[in-house]
Amino acid sequence: MPADRTLDQLRAAAEVVRTAGEHDTIDGVPARYVAAPRDTGQAAALLRAAAALDLAVTFRGGGTKQDWGSPPRRLDLILDTTALTGLVEHAAGDLITVVRAGTRLDELPATLAGAGQQLALDAPLPGGTVGGAVATNTSGPRRMLYGTVRDLLIGVTLVRADGVVAHAGGKVVKNVAGYDLGKLVTGAYGTLGLITECAFRLHPLPAAAAYVSRAVDDPAEAGRLAAAVRAAQLVPTALEVDAPAGGPATVTVLLEGTPAGVTARAAAARRLLGADATAADQPPDGWARYPWRDGDVGLKLTAALSGVPRLLSDARAAADRHDLPLALRGSAGVGVLYAGLPGASDPERVAALVDALRAATAALGGHTVVLTAPAPVRDRVELWGPVHGLELMRRVKQRFDPDARLAPGRFVGGI
Amino acid sequence: MSTTTTDLDALAAALRAAIGADRVITDRQELRTYECDGLAQYKVIPALVALPADAEQCAAVVRACVAAGTPFVARGSGTGLSGGALPRADGVLVVTSQMRDILEIAPDDERAVVQPGVINLAVTRAATPHGYYYAPDPSSQQICSIGGNVAENSGGAHCLKYGFTTNHVLGVELVTPDGDRVRLGGRAPDAPGYDLLGAFVGSEGTLGIATEVTVRLTRLPESVRTLLAAFSTTDQAGAATSAIIAAGVVPAAVEMMDALAIEAAEAAVHCGYPPGAGAVLIVELDGPEPEVAAQFAQVESLCRDNRAFEIRIAADDAERALFWKGRKSAFAAVGRISPDYIVQDGVIPRTALPEVLRRIGELSAERGIRVANVFHAGDGNLHPLVLFDAAVDGETVRAEEVSGAILDLCITHGGSITGEHGVGMDKAKYMPRMFTDDDLDTMQLLRCAFDPDGLANPGKVFPTPRLCGEVPGRRKGAHPAQEAGLAEVF
Ligand SMILES: Cc1cc2nc3c(=O)[nH]c(=O)nc-3n(C[C@H](O)[C@H](O)[C@H](O)COP(=O)(O)OP(=O)(O)OC[C@H]3O[C@@H](n4cnc5c(N)ncnc54)[C@H](O)[C@@H]3O)c2cc1C
Ligand SMILES: Cc1cc2nc3c(=O)[nH]c(=O)nc-3n(C[C@H](O)[C@H](O)[C@H](O)COP(=O)(O)OP(=O)(O)OC[C@H]3O[C@@H](n4cnc5c(N)ncnc54)[C@H](O)[C@@H]3O)c2cc1C
Numbered sequence: 001m002p003a004d005r006t007l008d009q010l011r012a013a014a015e016v017v018r019t020a021g022e023h024d025t026i027d028g029v030p031a032r033y034v035a036a037p038r039d040t041g042q043a044a045a046l047l048r049a050a051a052a053l054d055l056a057v058t059f060r061g062g063g064t065k066q067d068w069g070s071p072p073r074r075l076d077l078i079l080d081t082t083a084l085t086g087l088v089e090h091a092a093g094d095l096i097t098v099v100r101a102g103t104r105l106d107e108l109p110a111t112l113a114g115a116g117q118q119l120a121l122d123a124p125l126p127g128g129t130v131g132g133a134v135a136t137n138t139s140g141p142r143r144m145l146y147g148t149v150r151d152l153l154i155g156v157t158l159v160r161a162d163g164v165v166a167h168a169g170g171k172v173v174k175n176v177a178g179y180d181l182g183k184l185v186t187g188a189y190g191t192l193g194l195i196t197e198c199a200f201r202l203h204p205l206p207a208a209a210a211y212v213s214r215a216v217d218d219p220a221e222a223g224r225l226a227a228a229v230r231a232a233q234l235v236p237t238a239l240e241v242d243a244p245a246g247g248p249a250t251v252t253v254l255l256e257g258t259p260a261g262v263t264a265r266a267a268a269a270r271r272l273l274g275a276d277a278t279a280a281d282q283p284p285d286g287w288a289r290y291p292w293r294d295g296d297v298g299l300k301l302t303a304a305l306s307g308v309p310r311l312l313s314d315a316r317a318a319a320d321r322h323d324l325p326l327a328l329r330g331s332a333g334v335g336v337l338y339a340g341l342p343g344a345s346d347p348e349r350v351a352a353l354v355d356a357l358r359a360a361t362a363a364l365g366g367h368t369v370v371l372t373a374p375a376p377v378r379d380r381v382e383l384w385g386p387v388h389g390l391e392l393m394r395r396v397k398q399r400f401d402p403d404a405r406l407a408p409g410r411f412v413g414g415i
Numbered sequence: 416m417s418t419t420t421t422d423l424d425a426l427a428a429a430l431r432a433a434i435g436a437d438r439v440i441t442d443r444q445e446l447r448t449y450e451c452d453g454l455a456q457y458k459v460i461p462a463l464v465a466l467p468a469d470a471e472q473c474a475a476v477v478r479a480c481v482a483a484g485t486p487f488v489a490r491g492s493g494t495g496l497s498g499g500a501l502p503r504a505d506g507v508l509v510v511t512s513q514m515r516d517i518l519e520i521a522p523d524d525e526r527a528v529v530q531p532g533v534i535n536l537a538v539t540r541a542a543t544p545h546g547y548y549y550a551p552d553p554s555s556q557q558i559c560s561i562g563g564n565v566a567e568n569s570g571g572a573h574c575l576k577y578g579f580t581t582n583h584v585l586g587v588e589l590v591t592p593d594g595d596r597v598r599l600g601g602r603a604p605d606a607p608g609y610d611l612l613g614a615f616v617g618s619e620g621t622l623g624i625a626t627e628v629t630v631r632l633t634r635l636p637e638s639v640r641t642l643l644a645a646f647s648t649t650d651q652a653g654a655a656t657s658a659i660i661a662a663g664v665v666p667a668a669v670e671m672m673d674a675l676a677i678e679a680a681e682a683a684v685h686c687g688y689p690p691g692a693g694a695v696l697i698v699e700l701d702g703p704e705p706e707v708a709a710q711f712a713q714v715e716s717l718c719r720d721n722r723a724f725e726i727r728i729a730a731d732d733a734e735r736a737l738f739w740k741g742r743k744s745a746f747a748a749v750g751r752i753s754p755d756y757i758v759q760d761g762v763i764p765r766t767a768l769p770e771v772l773r774r775i776g777e778l779s780a781e782r783g784i785r786v787a788n789v790f791h792a793g794d795g796n797l798h799p800l801v802l803f804d805a806a807v808d809g810e811t812v813r814a815e816e817v818s819g820a821i822l823d824l825c826i827t828h829g830g831s832i833t834g835e836h837g838v839g840m841d842k843a844k845y846m847p848r849m850f851t852d853d854d855l856d857t858m859q860l861l862r863c864a865f866d867p868d869g870l871a872n873p874g875k876v877f878p879t880p881r882l883c884g885e886v887p888g889r890r891k892g893a894h895p896a897q898e899a900g901l902a903e904v905f
Contacts, residue, residue, distance in 0.1 A: 093657055093766040094795070116663055137605070148605075150613055151582050158857070166857035167850065172762045174794045175831035176568045176617050177838055177849055178876065179858045180581065183613025192609075204663030227523070231546075233637035235703050261706035302603040306523035335603050366603030387608045388598045392591065395864040396609055412608045 006053055006076075007033060013049035014042040016083070024078055026058045026407075027071035028375070036083040040157055040165055040196040043084065047194065048163030050077055050405070057161075058407045059190040061102060061129030065136050067372045069189050070383060073409035081131050084196060087111055089171075095202045096154065096171055101131030101195045117202045120146035122288040131195045137187030140288040141238035141254065144333040146203060149186055155199030156182040158192075161401040166193075173201050184396070191411045192400045206256035209237075210266040213252040213284055214277040219316050219328065222249045223309025225273055226332035229253055230305070232272055234265050239333030242286055243312060245325035251332070252284055291327035292340025297350060298372040299339040301330075301357060307364030308332050315339065318356035322349045335366065343374045351380040358385050384412045423462050426483045426507070430465050433475035438513070440464035449508050452493040452500040453555075457840055461488070461502030466513045469530075470588060470596060470626035473509065477624065478594035480507050486870045489620040491532060491560030495567060496758055497839030499619045499875055509624060511562050517541050518627070525632045526585065526602055531562025531625045535569075538630065547632035550577040553835065554743055562625045568617030570835040572668040572742075573699075575793035577633065579835075581616040586629030589615065592622070592866035601629055614861060619837050620872040622865040636701035639667070640711045641735045644696045644723040645689035649673050649788070652694035653768040655721035656792045659698065660765065662717060664710050668699040669793035673772075675752075676745050676787040676800065683748035686741030689725040696723075696792065697738050745789040746800065753785065753802035755811070757818045761825035762834040765795040771824055775799060784810070784817045796834035797825070823848065838876045846878050859883075 010017040010033060017035040024031045033055075037043040050057050055076035060066065062082070081102030088098040092115035099108070105128050108119050121133060122140025134156075139148040146152065155169035158181065168181035185192050216222050222241045229239055229251075237256045243249035251273065255265045270277040292298040303311045312328065315337075319326035324345055330337035339357075341350060350373070357368040370383040387393070390413045397404070397415045409415075430439045440446055441463060450458045462485075467473040480487045486506035493500050502508045511532035519528040522545035527538055535556040538549040552571035553559055559569070565587065570579045577583075586601035599612040606612075615622050646652040652671050659666065672680065672695045677688050688695050698714055700707045718726055729735035749756050763771050772788065779786040787800040799821055803814035822832050822845055832838070832845045846855060855877060863883035865871070 091764060091766065093661065094764040095660065096764070137610075139605075147578070147582060150610060151578065160857060164853050164857065166854045168854065168858070170831055170849075171829045172764055172795055172831055172834075174570060174574070174579070174762050174791070174796045174834040176570075176579075176835060177831050177833050177842075178846065178854070179861050180568075180613055180617055181857065181861070183581075183610045183616075184861065186610055186613070187605075188609055204665065207663070230525070230634075233634070233703055235634075235706075257703075257706045258709040260709050261703060264705040265703055300605070302605055304521075304524045304526070304602040306521070307603075336605060361603075364603065365601055367605075367607055369607050384607045388601075388606060389608060389611055391595075392597060392611055392865065393609045396611070396861065399860040399864045 009053060010035060010046065010049050010077070013045040016042060017046070020078065026060065026075055026078065027067050029071045029075045031078045032076045034078045034080055036080040038083045040159065043079065043194055043196055044159045044163045044165050046079060047159050047161065051162050054403065054405070056405045056408060059131070059135070059194050061132030062104065062127035064128045065132055068136055069410040070378070071410070072407045079194060081129060088197060090115065091171070092117060096173070096199060097202055098155070098171065098197060098199045099130050100197055101129060103130050104128065105130055105133055112202060113205060116205050118205050119200050120152065120203045121149060130198055134186050134195055134198060135188060135190050139336065141240050141331055144239055144331055145237040150183050152200050153182045153186060153198055154201050156185060156195060157197035158185060159194040159196055161193060161403070161406050169199065171199050189407060189411050191397060191407050191415055193406070208259040208262040209254065209256045210262050210279050210281060211252055211254055211283055212266055212269040212273060212277055212279045213250050214273040215248050215250050217248050219243045219249045219312035220309045222251045223312045223332060225251045226308060227306070228272055229269070230333060232268065234269055236333060238331065240287070241312065241328070241330065241332040242284070243316070243328040244291070245327045250284065252287070286329065290338050290340065291329040295343040295374060297341040297343060297345065297370065297374070297377055299357065300369045300371055301337045301339055301361050302366035303335045303361055303364035304366065305335045307366070308335055311337065311360060311364055314360040315357060318353055318360065322353045322356070324349055324353055326353070345377070347376045347380040350377050354381050387412045422483060426479060426485055427463055429479040429483070430463065430476060433479055434465065434467055434472040438466045438468065438472070440466070449490065449493070449502060449510070452490070452495040452498060454496050454498045454839070454841055457498045457501050459502045459504050461508040462505055464508045464510055466510050468513050470590065473624055473626050474590045474594055474596050476507065476509055477590045477592065480870060481594050481868070484868070486873050488872050489562065489566065489624045491563030492534070492558050494555045494559045495563060495839060496760070496836040497833070497841040499567065499837050499839035499872070501840050503873070511560060514626070520545060522547050522632065524602060526629055527632055528627065528629050529561055531560060531628060533561050535559050535561060535564055542632050543635065546635050548635055549583070549630055550633045551580045551583055554746070561628050561630065565616055565625050565628055566618065566620045567835070567837045570796070572670055572791060575669060575791065576665050576667045581613060583631045584612070584616055584628060585631055587612055587615060587625050588627040589623040589625050592868070592871040596626070619839060619876050621862060621876055623871060638704040638707045639699065639701040639735070640707055641697065641699045641729040641738055642715060642718070643688070643727045643738045644698065644718040645692035645725040646694045646696070646723055649694040649772050650769045651722045652696045653772070653792065655696060655718050655723065656768070657766065658717045658721055659714055660793070662713060664714060666698050666714070666793060667701040668697065670697045670742050671695070671788070671790055671792040672742060672745060673788040675785060676789045677741070679748040679752045679787055680741035680745050682751040684740050684744045686737060688741055697742055742789070749787055749800045749802060754804045754806065756803065757801040757814055759797070759799045759801060759818050759821055760833050760836040761797050761822050761830060763795045763797065763825050763828045763830040765792070767828040768792065768795065771797070771828060774824055775821060778817050778820050782813045782817050784814050786817065795830065840875055843876060843878045846876070
């Protein structure tokens with residue numbers, strides 16, 4: 001076997017490096033090496049070595065969202081976080097936890113429930129990591145009450161492209177010392193640095209919950225009901241609409257709190273939604289899931305709240321015009337909808353629909369982002385659409401990663 | 416950076432041309448009005464003051480500063496308690512007090528769009544008729560500006576449940592330190608790209624000037640209930656707080672005052688708190704009526720379990736206001752019992768409260784300096800009021816030592832040197848105690864991306880001015896800029 005000096009040098013930094021196998025690709029782009037550091041120190045040593053060797057690096061957690069964003073323009077090393085796991089601290093009395101970034105998100109509930117607490121991020125399908133959820137800033141239904149990852153992340157440890165380790169924020173919820181770098185790396189798709197540890201604020205687990213649902217024929221009617229719920233004194237944890245292609249839509253309100261309070265509010269919600277509304281203590285099918293499957297086209301549509309009814313009907317009308325079965329689902333209570341199209345849809349028509357959706361969301365103060373799509377569709381559409389402040393973003397990337405070695409090309413504007 | 420008189424004359428002329436003569440102050444007497452913010456121990460008379468009428472004028476002012484290589488400092492209402500809006504003698508103070516229009520109240524979108532000089536409480540006043548309010552409520556809400564709130568990431572008594580400014584600001588239009596106008600975020604959530612808005616909030620005027628702010632409006636709660644519980648000791652009040660949190664209740668507010676703070680408040684506003692109390696807790700719950708009713712009973716019994724010797728329940732808004740009056744006037748009230756005082760602002764994990772309060776008591780006894788404690792018990796944000804008499808030899812120094820030692824205590828317990836007042840000028844020197852050089856260098860990368868020439872509020876937040884051209888990395892000894900006489904360390 002010929003000597004591989006690069007591999008030797010990476011190994012000198014930390015033993016945990018191997019040559020890439022056939023599955024070690026990022027969105028179709030093959031890597032040369034894979035490294036799985038066990039702690040921040042090893043990750044830093046590896047990133048320092050990668051900098052010295054001018055290697056392009058992409059981070060991988062569970063690998064469930066590697067088809068989000070564009071494929072990296074250049075790739076040598078996959079830095080895999082699946083060994084960078086574990087709970088560093090759970091200070092129940094302070095309602096905070098510190099976890100390593102490679103920890104699976106679906107392992108946290110069991111750990112925290114013992115203390116009657118939760119990290120109020122929605123439970124995805126198995127496999128996603130904490131770091132991946134932060135890096136993609138995913139959100140689910142309960143963001144209406146609890147906010148998103150950016151609101152719950154109170155401290156972060158990062159390793160920069162040059163291998164320097166930095167901390168920002170901390171272990172207390174209230175903290176305004178220095179810049180909030182946690183926000184900066186949330187949703188940055190690993191283009192500014194590797195997240196190795198996250199401190200989160202926690203919430204008490206509610207004693208009771210009720211899901212009140214009502215089916216409606218017309219998506220715009222769903223939007224109007226959603227507005228009525230917001231105007232009432234229900235304080236919902238979530239307010240979702242689910243409008244599958246070609247079927248009736250459903251509006252669901254999640255209420256959480258004390259048993260007596262939830263019973264009273266669920267009754268009020270049923271009165272508000274109408275005679276045929278039902279209450280259940282379990283979520284309806286598809287709750288907290290995106291309305292698409294692997295290999296499909298997945299979109300995120302946002303609008304000002306008052307525009308949600310309009311967006312629901314405009315999106316449906318546009319899909320009908322382009323003869324595409326568009327499934328819509330999302331948080332009508334905050335103005336974020338997800339949309340799915342079959343992966344085999346004609347790329348030209350998808351592109352035309354994306355244009356129409358961009359026009360519709362822009363008119364309502366929002367955006368249309370293509371989160372994931374098969375290659376033929378990607379070749380035809382721009383994933384992100386217009387981005388405000390792009391010039392400043394480029395300058396930030398330039399400072400944090402001057403040689404453009406971290407997932408180059410993956411993010412907005414080719415960052 | 417040295418600005419000569421002729422340079423300043425030229426800059427003043429450029430500013431007058433850009434925004435009109437009546438919006439530029441050059442008279443020394445008038446300039447003196449702006450020599451400090453709420454932290455009056457630092458005073459610097461600005462070289463010039465500009466009062467832009469709108470975003471475009473604000474951008475014109477910044478562009479003129481950039482062209483002249485002159486630093487600029489934003490100022491809202493000047494209520495900051497960390498010297499963040501302290502002017503530069505060689506710089507322009509950009510005051511937003513003429514930018515006070517509420518541009519839009521959109522209850523259907525749960526949003527308001529305001530100019531930066533709008534007073535915090537004005538947003539709530541405008542939204543209330545629609546059934547909404549603006550949740551972040553610093554005690555200074557009657558006078559502080561939204562722009563200042565954004566810059567400081569301000570909090571208030573109710574942020575335990577509702578979060579801080581950063582959770583309620585959805586969009587900003589800013590003038591970058593090179594004079595560009597950029598929009599970040601806005602009416603809809605999750606704008607694509609880096610969360611520069613999140614990074615801008617709390618950046619204390621060092622990343623540019625906010626010229627328009629979109630805030631979230633929150634539905635007015637159906638029900639609010641407030642109780643005041645008196646305890647013999649702060650330990651008991653702390654234990655009650657912990658018990659409430661452990662029971663899974665998230666109150667809208669949990670505020671604590673110790674005996675000395677109560678004494679001060681009584682002297683000033685006669686709030687009639689229970690006599691003999693070593694600690695008073697104010698607990699407020701809000702939300703849907705059935706939830707509040709259930710949890711209020713629970714809070715009451717938890718206070719009793721933890722040996723509250725008296726519990727008062729506010730029967731109406733007037734009584735609630737009376738409970739809060741003592742708490743809200745506490746800062747000013749200590750003026751009645753001490754000629755001078757320092758308002759400290761540090762954070763500890765809530766569970767460390769008993770230990771930290773005990774240690775503060777010891778420090779106080781050791782150094783002969785009284786400390787009154789008023790704080791947001793729910794989130795561990797302490798506001799020790801360090802009392803002293805500047806006329807007594809050595810007291811000022813001892814008070815500052817006690818104040819600094821309290822911050823060290825916060826850091827030792829994994830907390831923060833500031834929970835809401837900001838770093839500003841006052842705490843820049845403490846930043847290296849909380850953060851490593853690498854942490855600070857990394858923050859500097861962001862600073863340099865926004866402000867490569869270091870013109871936006873230089874000398875604040877960061878202890879050592881760093882030059883954006885240099886390669887970040889570990890340094891030993893004096894900073895090169897400092898050695899070259901280009902900058903000084905605060
Ligand atoms: C309502 C809801 C429904 C969801 N449904 C699903 C679902 O059905 N299936 C599913 O798989 N997921 C789902 N998710 C998403 C899931 O929570 C996250 O996307 C997932 O956690 C990504 O983690 P990962 O480890 O797989 O990331 P990866 O796919 O490995 O990485 C994602 C991105 O993050 C970057 N990254 C990863 N780790 C780090 C790090 N430590 N530091 C910096 N950058 C990093 C990567 O480079 C990449 O750009 C859902 C989420 C929500 C809220
Ligand atoms: C009695 C009293 C009680 C207080 N209580 C609280 C409290 O409970 N919670 C709390 O958080 N704070 C409190 N404060 C502190 C202060 O009121 C807040 O920090 C407030 O946000 C400052 O607003 P301001 O308009 O006065 O800002 P200023 O003091 O004018 O400026 C503060 C900082 O913001 C920057 N700035 C101002 N406007 C802009 C802009 N448009 N764009 C960019 N930067 C800008 C300045 O450069 C400076 O760094 C209190 C102060 C007092 C005097």
